[in-house]
Amino acid sequence: MKALSLIVVLFTGSLLLSVVSLFPVWGNPHSPANANPISQFYINETEELTGVPNLVTAVLADFRGFDTLFETVVIFSAGLAVFSILGRPKRKRGDEKPEEDDPSENLIVIQTCRLVIPIMQLFALYVIAHGHHSPGGGFQGGVILGSSFILWAIARNLPTALQRLSSRKTMILACAGVLIYAGIGVICQALGENFLDYHILHYLLPATDAIMARSHAMLGVEIGVAFTVSSIMFGLYAYLSSQGREEGGL
Amino acid sequence: MDPLGDLILARFNYWIYVVLMMIGLYAMITKNNLIKKLIGMSIFQTAIILFFVSTGVKEGATIPIIDHGEDHGSELVEAPAAAEHVPEGRGFDHEEALESDAFANPLPHVLMLTAIVVGVATLGVGLSVVQKVFIRFQTLEEDQILENIRTSDG
Numbered sequence: 001m002k003a004l005s006l007i008v009v010l011f012t013g014s015l016l017l018s019v020v021s022l023f024p025v026w027g028n029p030h031s032p033a034n035a036n037p038i039s040q041f042y043i044n045e046t047e048e049l050t051g052v053p054n055l056v057t058a059v060l061a062d063f064r065g066f067d068t069l070f071e072t073v074v075i076f077s078a079g080l081a082v083f084s085i086l087g088r089p090k091r092k093r094g095d096e097k098p099e100e101d102d103p104s105e106n107l108i109v110i111q112t113c114r115l116v117i118p119i120m121q122l123f124a125l126y127v128i129a130h131g132h133h134s135p136g137g138g139f140q141g142g143v144i145l146g147s148s149f150i151l152w153a154i155a156r157n158l159p160t161a162l163q164r165l166s167s168r169k170t171m172i173l174a175c176a177g178v179l180i181y182a183g184i185g186v187i188c189q190a191l192g193e194n195f196l197d198y199h200i201l202h203y204l205l206p207a208t209d210a211i212m213a214r215s216h217a218m219l220g221v222e223i224g225v226a227f228t229v230s231s232i233m234f235g236l237y238a239y240l241s242s243q244g245r246e247e248g249g250l
Numbered sequence: 251m252d253p254l255g256d257l258i259l260a261r262f263n264y265w266i267y268v269v270l271m272m273i274g275l276y277a278m279i280t281k282n283n284l285i286k287k288l289i290g291m292s293i294f295q296t297a298i299i300l301f302f303v304s305t306g307v308k309e310g311a312t313i314p315i316i317d318h319g320e321d322h323g324s325e326l327v328e329a330p331a332a333a334e335h336v337p338e339g340r341g342f343d344h345e346e347a348l349e350s351d352a353f354a355n356p357l358p359h360v361l362m363l364t365a366i367v368v369g370v371a372t373l374g375v376g377l378s379v380v381q382k383v384f385i386r387f388q389t390l391e392e393d394q395i396l397e398n399i400r401t402s403d404g
Contacts, residue, residue, distance in 0.1 A: 059356050
């Protein structure tokens with residue numbers, strides 16, 4: 001069995017390696033992928049069309065906005081799938097008190113987390129809000145924000161972290177994120193443009209022109225993505241680390 | 251450049267991705283433990299991500315963020331001059347340098363940003379299914395699970 005699969009794997013690998021000489025060399029600026037007119041268009045026209053210097057964010061949230069919307073829905077439905085596979089915990093309302101005097105808890109770890117977590121969350125908000133001027137964006141900032149809650153759950157225990165962000169709130173935030181993203185698209189439609197065609201939003205946003213409206217709408221979209229990503233990241237951890245029971249430490 | 255260096259050194263990114271992909275595929279096929287299968291799937295996805303990102307690399311280019319100067323986007327500043335030196339002897343075709351050569355290709359980055367997200371989603375769902383299997387059968391070994399199903403059926 002192992003020998004057979006090794007043969008299959010080696011055959012697949014050699015098949016792929018046999019065509020390596022046809023691929024462009026590393027770093028060639030005129031390779032088919034890099035000389036593609038679409039890539040050229042993104043690099044040359046993005047700043048003029050949207051006012052956003054971070055090309056990756058601009059392509060992600062504006063030119064390929066439809067793709068990213070459903071990417072957010074993928075995350076959302078992954079969270080839904082995990083929640084429904086591992087099941088809702090059967091727990092009474094009364095006993096949601098966290099075990100305060102857990103002997104395994106370490107004072108130094110907890111105090112360090114108290115110091116680090118606010119800085120992490122502040123940095124996450126910076127990455128989200130400044131994502132179209134510097135490296136960053138909704139996915140990256142959302143993951144940092146979610147991991148700050150995960151850090152608290154690791155340092156203390158899961159019920160303590162769930163007191164801050166319960167699984168009910170997690171789902172509400174995840175829904176809100178998708179709703180913000182899709183809502184911006186629907187507003188564009190209501191104003192008479194295509195779905196997610198942001199430039200029409202300058203009728204609603206004060207003191208903006210059609211170009212800056214796209215930039216501001218991208219910020220809104222990134223915030224929606226960050227809501228969904230951060231809450232689903234924490235929800236995945238909460239359910240997977242406790243087999244859906246929402247209890248216990250690490 | 252000699253043919254061996256041309257095939258391996260100048261195209262090392264393809265070798266890395268193929269090797270990583272073979273490791274992932276082998277783990278997915280042969281490993282008996284379900285968690286190890288999921289690790290193989292993650293390695294496989296990482297290989298594909300590395301392949302796509304490596305196609306967007308341009309020699310002498312910077313990150314795809316346009317420098318817009320001190321006044322924060324109110325007035326567009328000219329993009330830095332395109333990479334004038336296309337390095338010699340690397341097998342590049344010496345066409346005229348394009349203006350866009352100063353920035354790395356943003357499109358593979360965008361596509362792989364979303365691919366990473368899909369990777370996290372599939373891994374999370376996979377882990378939750380594996381946990382459910384563990385709760386039901388108290389084991390993660392595939393042959394023991396199959397045996398367990400057969401004996402409970404018969």
